[in-house]
Amino acid sequence: MIQLITRRLLLLPIVLLVIYTLTLFLAWQIPGSPLDNPEGRQPPAEVQAAMEAQYKLDNFGTFYWSYLDNACGTKWLRETITGEAAANAQAAVAAGRPVPIRRVFDLGPSLQYEDWKVNEIIASSLPVSIVLGGAAVLWAVMVGVLAGVVGAVRPGSLADLGTLLVALIGISLPNFVVGTVLLLIGPVLLGIGTIGSWGAISDVIWPSLTLSMPFAAYIARLTRLGMIEVLGTDYIRTARAKGVSPRGVVLRHALKNAFLPVLSYLGPAAAMAMTGSFVVERVFNVPGIGKHFVNAVLNKDLFLIIGVVMVFATMLIIFNLIVDVLYRWVDPRIV
Amino acid sequence: MWKLLIPVLLVAAGLMLAVVADKPAPKADLVVINRGDINTLDVQRMTWMQDLRVGVTLYEGLVVSDVFTWGFDKKPGMAERWEVDADKKSWTFHIRPDAKWSNGEALTARDFVYSWRRALLPDLVGDYINFFTLIEGGQEFYDWRKEAIRTFSAESDGRPRPAEAQALWRETLAKFDEMVNLKAVDDRTLKVRLVRPVAFWLDIVAFEVLSPVYGPLVDKYQFVDPITGRLNFESEWTKPPLLVSNGKFKLTEWRFKRDMRVERNEHYWNQAAINVDSIAFPSVEDPNAQVLTFQTGNIDLLTDVVPDYRAELLARKRAFYRENQAKYDELRALGLDPVAIDRQLPPDPRKNIHTFPGFGTYWYNFNCLPTLTDGRANPFADPRVRRAFVMAIDRQNIVDNIRRTGESVAYTIIPPGSLDGYTSPKGIRYDPVAAKALLIEAGYPDPSKFPTVEVLFNRDGGHDLIAQAVKRDWEQNLGVPVRLDQKEIKVFRNDLKNQNFMIGRAGWFGDYGDPATFLDLNQSRDGNNDRKYSSPVFDQLLVDAQNEQDPAKRLAILTQAEALLVDEDCPLIPIFHYNLVMMFNPDTLSGVSPHPRQKQHFYRLDKLGDGKGAEEALQLPARVAPAGSRGLQAVPGGGK
Numbered sequence: 001m002i003q004l005i006t007r008r009l010l011l012l013p014i015v016l017l018v019i020y021t022l023t024l025f026l027a028w029q030i031p032g033s034p035l036d037n038p039e040g041r042q043p044p045a046e047v048q049a050a051m052e053a054q055y056k057l058d059n060f061g062t063f064y065w066s067y068l069d070n071a072c073g074t075k076w077l078r079e080t081i082t083g084e085a086a087a088n089a090q091a092a093v094a095a096g097r098p099v100p101i102r103r104v105f106d107l108g109p110s111l112q113y114e115d116w117k118v119n120e121i122i123a124s125s126l127p128v129s130i131v132l133g134g135a136a137v138l139w140a141v142m143v144g145v146l147a148g149v150v151g152a153v154r155p156g157s158l159a160d161l162g163t164l165l166v167a168l169i170g171i172s173l174p175n176f177v178v179g180t181v182l183l184l185i186g187p188v189l190l191g192i193g194t195i196g197s198w199g200a201i202s203d204v205i206w207p208s209l210t211l212s213m214p215f216a217a218y219i220a221r222l223t224r225l226g227m228i229e230v231l232g233t234d235y236i237r238t239a240r241a242k243g244v245s246p247r248g249v250v251l252r253h254a255l256k257n258a259f260l261p262v263l264s265y266l267g268p269a270a271a272m273a274m275t276g277s278f279v280v281e282r283v284f285n286v287p288g289i290g291k292h293f294v295n296a297v298l299n300k301d302l303f304l305i306i307g308v309v310m311v312f313a314t315m316l317i318i319f320n321l322i323v324d325v326l327y328r329w330v331d332p333r334i335v
Numbered sequence: 336m337w338k339l340l341i342p343v344l345l346v347a348a349g350l351m352l353a354v355v356a357d358k359p360a361p362k363a364d365l366v367v368i369n370r371g372d373i374n375t376l377d378v379q380r381m382t383w384m385q386d387l388r389v390g391v392t393l394y395e396g397l398v399v400s401d402v403f404t405w406g407f408d409k410k411p412g413m414a415e416r417w418e419v420d421a422d423k424k425s426w427t428f429h430i431r432p433d434a435k436w437s438n439g440e441a442l443t444a445r446d447f448v449y450s451w452r453r454a455l456l457p458d459l460v461g462d463y464i465n466f467f468t469l470i471e472g473g474q475e476f477y478d479w480r481k482e483a484i485r486t487f488s489a490e491s492d493g494r495p496r497p498a499e500a501q502a503l504w505r506e507t508l509a510k511f512d513e514m515v516n517l518k519a520v521d522d523r524t525l526k527v528r529l530v531r532p533v534a535f536w537l538d539i540v541a542f543e544v545l546s547p548v549y550g551p552l553v554d555k556y557q558f559v560d561p562i563t564g565r566l567n568f569e570s571e572w573t574k575p576p577l578l579v580s581n582g583k584f585k586l587t588e589w590r591f592k593r594d595m596r597v598e599r600n601e602h603y604w605n606q607a608a609i610n611v612d613s614i615a616f617p618s619v620e621d622p623n624a625q626v627l628t629f630q631t632g633n634i635d636l637l638t639d640v641v642p643d644y645r646a647e648l649l650a651r652k653r654a655f656y657r658e659n660q661a662k663y664d665e666l667r668a669l670g671l672d673p674v675a676i677d678r679q680l681p682p683d684p685r686k687n688i689h690t691f692p693g694f695g696t697y698w699y700n701f702n703c704l705p706t707l708t709d710g711r712a713n714p715f716a717d718p719r720v721r722r723a724f725v726m727a728i729d730r731q732n733i734v735d736n737i738r739r740t741g742e743s744v745a746y747t748i749i750p751p752g753s754l755d756g757y758t759s760p761k762g763i764r765y766d767p768v769a770a771k772a773l774l775i776e777a778g779y780p781d782p783s784k785f786p787t788v789e790v791l792f793n794r795d796g797g798h799d800l801i802a803q804a805v806k807r808d809w810e811q812n813l814g815v816p817v818r819l820d821q822k823e824i825k826v827f828r829n830d831l832k833n834q835n836f837m838i839g840r841a842g843w844f845g846d847y848g849d850p851a852t853f854l855d856l857n858q859s860r861d862g863n864n865d866r867k868y869s870s871p872v873f874d875q876l877l878v879d880a881q882n883e884q885d886p887a888k889r890l891a892i893l894t895q896a897e898a899l900l901v902d903e904d905c906p907l908i909p910i911f912h913y914n915l916v917m918m919f920n921p922d923t924l925s926g927v928s929p930h931p932r933q934k935q936h937f938y939r940l941d942k943l944g945d946g947k948g949a950e951e952a953l954q955l956p957a958r959v960a961p962a963g964s965r966g967l968q969a970v971p972g973g974g975k
Contacts, residue, residue, distance in 0.1 A: 030825070031825050032826060032828060032829055051460060054560075054563070084495055087495070087497050088495065088561050091501050091561070092497070094498070094501070095502075095504070095505065097559060098554065098555045098557075098558065100558035100567075101556070101569055113372065114374055114375045114377070114570060115374070115376060115377065115574070124590055124593070131350055134346055134350050137346070138347055138350070141343060180623070188627065195619075195627050195628045195631060197617060198593065204350075282620055282621045282624075283621060283623075285618075285619045285624050287592050287618070291620070300825060
């Protein structure tokens with residue numbers, strides 16, 4: 001187990017480096033300058049050039065390395081060791097100027113929202129997305145497993161067809177339709193939760209329910225398939241023959257094994273729910289990270305694009321690791 | 336099985352905790368959804384309308400425009416009085432003795448010198464640098480600093496030189512004092528000398544970007560870069576609780592793309608002018624959700640209504656007016672502003688939507704260069720051809736049947752009625768027969784042989800619908816072949832900048848209350864002259880206007896200049912004047928200005944009936960609009 005974790009964690013930076021290179025390469029191809037103001041007014045040419053130089057936007061190679069240097073903390077480390085930082089601070093103090101702020105891991109500024117650093121943007125929006133995505137996964141597991149079990153116990157029954165239908169709707173209806181309908185039912189009709197705010201428990205219900213739909217549907221089908229297969233195996237027949245109650249068979253014996261495919265799906269599902277909620281965030285006005293994926297690309301906000309992509313990649317890798325660990329914990333036979 | 340439940344329960348408990356810890360703030364006195372997200376609260380760097388609207392609640396300049404007067408009358412702000420010398424160039428502003436920052440510190444003339452100096456630095460990349468270079472020596476200082484940074488950077492060659500960089504900064508400060516004619520004579524007297532008499536100088540002084548920032552705080556976040564010598568600006572200080580400002584409100588909350596909250600500034604000199612204790616600005620991105628939020632009563636004002644169905648909402652309001660036609664006509668004859676009229680009509684949710692004429696115009700640019708970027712001859716270099724194309728567009732049709740949101744047809748660049756004392760020229764009307772004749776006269780007897788006209792516009796925003804209408808008009812009325820060229824915004828912008836177009840969509844919002852804010856764009860050397868229109872006559876008229884001391888004569892010259900643009904040379908085709916569609920209940924909210932210059936000062940907002948503030952419904956002085964003017968367009972949606 002420890003070995004698995006160490007190996008994965010050692011691989012993490014390499015995978016991230018590859019993703020970073022690809023992302024930057026693609027983002028660099030977006031036409032137009034990241035410093036353009038879409039409202040039409042342009043800074044003077046020499047100012048634009050100076051800014052491009054400051055952010056190293058004039059050259060792909062320089063940008064590539066300087067971003068890595070800032071984001072990984074090597075610049076901070078180097079400046080500390082060589083005494084460059086100290087010299088700079090000393091000069092500032094001597095001149096009566098403030099000592100420059102230094103960040104260990106600096107993901108750069110947002111080029112669109114000048115007052116915000118990418119660090120700050122991620123720090124404020126990621127927790128929101130984790131809460132929303134976590135709640136959605138919770139819904140998805142509860143609803144999905146329940147529906148799957150009900151369907152599998154009596155295949156072909158009305159209950160089975162019903163859950164199949166609901167699952168089908170959940171998977172095929174796009175989020176913005178489900179979201180808008182739930183928005184009208186929840187806050188507008190029932191008065192539970194508010195539109196355009198975030199913070200109360202009631203604000204989480206509707207967006208997380210919307211977000212959970214496709215996941216729940218998929219989990220329901222996975223559980224049903226797994227259950228049907230497991231319920232036909234010898235050991236279940238043995239358990240039944242021993243006189244274990246039907247409920248005991250389903251919950252204690254069958255579900256445990258049928259849940260394994262669901263578990264392996266949960267890793268990417270959790271990462272996806274926590275970062276890929278652009279539509280839901282927009283409909284319910286949730287201040288999460290999903291919107292930055294799309295907006296950053298539209299604005300060619302280079303630092304923000306890389307920042308959110310790296311966050312997503314890291315989460316994906318970590319969730320997969322967690323799932324693998326859980327897997328072994330649930331079923332110690334798996335190596 | 337229970338083993339499986341443990342993680343689930345853990346996650347659930349964690350979520351609960353996270354949500355409980357994240358408590359929303361108590362409801363504010365006023366809740367406003369302000370167009371888009373705030374880009375910056377650094378007042379010297381503001382450009383966007385939504386930023387400026389919040390800026391004016393947090394900061395206050397020397398003088399303040401009264402948005403409920405027709406001429407945007409100037410009222411004392413941080414300056415209690417001011418005077419100008421006989422040469423109309425030297426201004427003296429007297430700071431009021433009770434001027435304070437939101438932390439209680441006294442505000443002095445030196446704070447203005449600090450802030451305006453900051454704005455004059457090329458390092459800051461302010462969009463409104465042109466306002467500050469009106470100060471004597473400003474341009475020279477800007478150029479000197481630019482050059483100094485360039486040299487320093489070159490000499491460094493990537494090597495950090497912290498001590499030298501600091502020395503350069505000290506030199507810059509000394510240079511500013513030496514070169515720029517902006518002086519704090521004492522704590523309460525600010526003297527500024529301009530390069531020339533500027534008729535609209537007070538309007539510029541009232542502009543948000545000329546408000547002061549709190550130096551002792553801001554300076555802690557400005558660092559001298561040891562390699563380039565530039566000043567690097569960090570913006571931690573624009574967030575609460577750090578931000579110190581001098582306006583009617585202070586910032587108490589700002590979370591990125593989430594919410595912002597301002598509260599009464601107890602140190603502001605005129606407490607009586609503050610109508611509410613707090614204003615919240617939640618960030619709601621989805622246009623649909625914005626309207627729903629208003630309709631469910633969670634907000635008091637939605638500043639920009641953008642969903643497609645707003646045309647239907649406006650149609651409902653027209654129906655409401657029709658039901659009250661007699662009363663409506665009577666109020667309109669009194670010259671009341673549209674909100675004042677609404678207030679006198681019976682309560683009805685249909686009246687909560689409002690359209691106000693905006694201080695901006697939507698137009699099409701002609702590329703006026705003799706050749707196109709690909710080397711082809713440009714047929715639009717000939718003003719006769721341009722005029723024919725202007726004449727051939729049925730703009731009333733575009734406004735009535737395509738936009739359907741109550742804009743008025745534009746025949747001029749400057750929205751008529753928006754500038755007190757300015758007479759707009761007539762402009763060219765729709766006349767397909769004359770258009771065709773003019774095209775033949777210009778040397779195109781067979782219009783089908785005319786080079787294919789390429790119309791460049793950007794995706795989204797309904798530009799495609801307008802382009803289609805224009806294409807149809809030109810094809811039917813002139814018989815020329817037309818091709819539509821839709822591009823992504825960044826590419827579109829790039830093409831416009833580099834004259835890589837024949838005809839391109841454009842638009843502009845005015846910055847200050849003078850025709851120059853629109854006309855300057857057409858000067859030969861202006862950076863925003865994408866058309867590359869170049870007319871010595873026009874340039875000379877603008878210079879003449881600058882030199883004219885008599886305000887009425889000056890405006891007459893500018894009318895002449897605009898007439899040259901819209902009646903004769905036609906470097907652009909005005910299509911419609913923008914308007915703003917807002918939602919608020921006029922019976923419970925006052926302070927939204929219907930003035931055609933569309934500047935909103937949120938601190939004027941007052942919730943009627945809450946017992947706080949002045950509790951009077953603000954309105955523009957009654958003025959009966961001449962027939963056909965757009966000043967008071969009370970029936971949204973135009974004629975149909």
